[in-house]
Amino acid sequence: MSNPPGLAHDRPEERPDDRRWPLSLGGEAEFRTIANAAPAVVWACLSSGDLVFLNERWHEFTGQSVEEAHGYGWTSAVHPDDAARILPFWQHCLETGETYEGEVRYRRHDGEYRWHIFRALPQRNTKGDIEKWFGCGVDIHDAKLAEAALHESESRFRALFSSIDEGYCLCEIVLDAGGRAVDYRFLEVNPLFESMTGLIDAVGRTARELVPNLEPHWVETYARVALDGEAFRFENGSDAMERWFDVFATSVEPRGRFALVFKDITERKRSEVERERLLAAEQAARRDAEAAVQSQDHFLSIASHELRTPVAAIKGAAQLLLRRLARDSIDPVGLARTLGVIETTADRLTRLVGDLLDVSRIRTGRLALHWQPLDLAEFVREAAARAETRLDSQHQIILELPATIRTVSADPDRLEQVLDNLLNNAVKYSPQGGDVRVILGEDHAEQTGHASTGENRGVRLTVQDQGIGLPPGMEEIIFEPFGRASNATQNHLPGMGLGLYISRHIVEQHGGRIWVESPGEGQGTRFHVWLPFEPPPATVASASRPAHERTAVGDRVSTGGSGADV
Amino acid sequence: VSQPGGTFAVLVVDDDPAIQYVLAEALRDDGYEVRTVTNGAEALDVLRTWTPDVIVLDLMMPLMDGWTFRTEQRARGLAVEVSVIVLSASRGAEAAAQELEAMAVLAKPFNLIDLLDTVERACAGTSHRDQR
Numbered sequence: 001m002s003n004p005p006g007l008a009h010d011r012p013e014e015r016p017d018d019r020r021w022p023l024s025l026g027g028e029a030e031f032r033t034i035a036n037a038a039p040a041v042v043w044a045c046l047s048s049g050d051l052v053f054l055n056e057r058w059h060e061f062t063g064q065s066v067e068e069a070h071g072y073g074w075t076s077a078v079h080p081d082d083a084a085r086i087l088p089f090w091q092h093c094l095e096t097g098e099t100y101e102g103e104v105r106y107r108r109h110d111g112e113y114r115w116h117i118f119r120a121l122p123q124r125n126t127k128g129d130i131e132k133w134f135g136c137g138v139d140i141h142d143a144k145l146a147e148a149a150l151h152e153s154e155s156r157f158r159a160l161f162s163s164i165d166e167g168y169c170l171c172e173i174v175l176d177a178g179g180r181a182v183d184y185r186f187l188e189v190n191p192l193f194e195s196m197t198g199l200i201d202a203v204g205r206t207a208r209e210l211v212p213n214l215e216p217h218w219v220e221t222y223a224r225v226a227l228d229g230e231a232f233r234f235e236n237g238s239d240a241m242e243r244w245f246d247v248f249a250t251s252v253e254p255r256g257r258f259a260l261v262f263k264d265i266t267e268r269k270r271s272e273v274e275r276e277r278l279l280a281a282e283q284a285a286r287r288d289a290e291a292a293v294q295s296q297d298h299f300l301s302i303a304s305h306e307l308r309t310p311v312a313a314i315k316g317a318a319q320l321l322l323r324r325l326a327r328d329s330i331d332p333v334g335l336a337r338t339l340g341v342i343e344t345t346a347d348r349l350t351r352l353v354g355d356l357l358d359v360s361r362i363r364t365g366r367l368a369l370h371w372q373p374l375d376l377a378e379f380v381r382e383a384a385a386r387a388e389t390r391l392d393s394q395h396q397i398i399l400e401l402p403a404t405i406r407t408v409s410a411d412p413d414r415l416e417q418v419l420d421n422l423l424n425n426a427v428k429y430s431p432q433g434g435d436v437r438v439i440l441g442e443d444h445a446e447q448t449g450h451a452s453t454g455e456n457r458g459v460r461l462t463v464q465d466q467g468i469g470l471p472p473g474m475e476e477i478i479f480e481p482f483g484r485a486s487n488a489t490q491n492h493l494p495g496m497g498l499g500l501y502i503s504r505h506i507v508e509q510h511g512g513r514i515w516v517e518s519p520g521e522g523q524g525t526r527f528h529v530w531l532p533f534e535p536p537p538a539t540v541a542s543a544s545r546p547a548h549e550r551t552a553v554g555d556r557v558s559t560g561g562s563g564a565d566v
Numbered sequence: 567v568s569q570p571g572g573t574f575a576v577l578v579v580d581d582d583p584a585i586q587y588v589l590a591e592a593l594r595d596d597g598y599e600v601r602t603v604t605n606g607a608e609a610l611d612v613l614r615t616w617t618p619d620v621i622v623l624d625l626m627m628p629l630m631d632g633w634t635f636r637t638e639q640r641a642r643g644l645a646v647e648v649s650v651i652v653l654s655a656s657r658g659a660e661a662a663a664q665e666l667e668a669m670a671v672l673a674k675p676f677n678l679i680d681l682l683d684t685v686e687r688a689c690a691g692t693s694h695r696d697q698r
Contacts, residue, residue: 327595
């Protein structure tokens, strides 16, 4: 057996020198007393391994008699699994003199195996040879079980928080010098934490370090949890993180710590928002539908009033002639006048019906343009001359036209419809009479919204009257279907509110724009029509439906009115 | 042929020139004296110097409508005893007859014979009858 000299001095600084104690052992009796006093199994054997002593505790614990334990008999109390491990090691220690230590299960007298921790040291003579071995074993079974249970619980806990589909983190509140909660630090997070919060390598760092613009309400809430021991469950959104969370927060020992279990509910919140949006859209659609029905009613009531008046005149004129025929009192002059009234009124009726059909065409996208090159100066001159024959003597049309102007692409019939509308309006809304000016010129400043084509070269046609003007805020309403200015309806100036709506549609379909200016009520109005020289191709298609189909009450018109000539 | 118009006079208040023409011609055929105006304001002007036996009144007119005309007429005590026949293309005009203190409301398009009969009945109840 090797006996390396100086073994006892291997780590002299770590071995307190117990020989400094003034102990003088009185022999075997005192050893037995010590051995039996220890709450442990104590044993001694020769360098050969032959057992020479076991204390009372061994016999009490195992129930073995001295005879049964003698020699290697004690090994029958070692758990078979452990015996296969420790007996070769014991043999190894006997040969080398290494400290024999480890853990082993001994069978108790009732058959239960209990874990022991053991340690045995060799005693050497002055030459350094091993004479005996002394060892002891302590029952650590309960502690080991508790440790195992703890380990098991810990690994269960780990498994749980690693595998759940919720985020988990353990945090501690960070206080400032004044003891106020200002932040919180992540101590532990589960794998889902990162993907849910988007916070990478959070452990050891604080929330504000990770999310500098974190909303204060998070810290306030968690401080109440951690410091006051409250538990909370809440839903909360973080704009800074662009997420919504369903959070369960509870305090954990020691004070100042809290644990969070949370779910990312951003998708759910988004779908809630989406549901609310859909609901709002549906309600808006219903309101629109109701408004459309109301607008339809409104339309029918106006349309029937407007249609009844000319029908009444035609019917009355016919009855007048029948009466005269019955009395044989027809004279050619009176007959011609009355037939003239019927003819003019029928024309008016035709225009009314035409407007109604145009509205129907616009609404179904079937108002088609027949394009051709057009000299606008010549066009305006001729159209105004035709219009003048329908106007009364109170109004005079004054033309301000350039000598020459570049041709535009346009539908002359539809454009004349627009000009007629504007002229009729100019007359109708200046019941006190006055000049109606028609001004034509090139205008390249107009922004058409067709910025991509860069096309802003075109012409502007202006129709200006000295009439009742337009109250402020009516500039848009009058272009809407059935839209009429408040001062038009208050004065019962006839009209359905369709002419400008139709005109706007026609102008926009030409790639142009129509708008109105009025200094105010009683100050006259100026309608402008801007048309591009060449409408961008896209315009033809995109303008085939009205830009906005709102309905409103109250506005200006274009139809009928001053056409009848008595 | 009897002339129901006799010495009676009618004021026609209507902004539609074709309606004005038809009413005036038919009433004159029957012997009435007729004046026409195009709104309530003009009617008030005429009534200051001339009192007809019947007023044929449209409701929807520019500058001054039929309702305002009646209110102003009563306020100024202008020809308040004169019978009023309302002619209107508006729905619900019949309901306004009482408010307007009209003896009759005819909806446009009206029957010319009905209107002439109504005018005749209105004149029959006036104090001018004895003068005829």
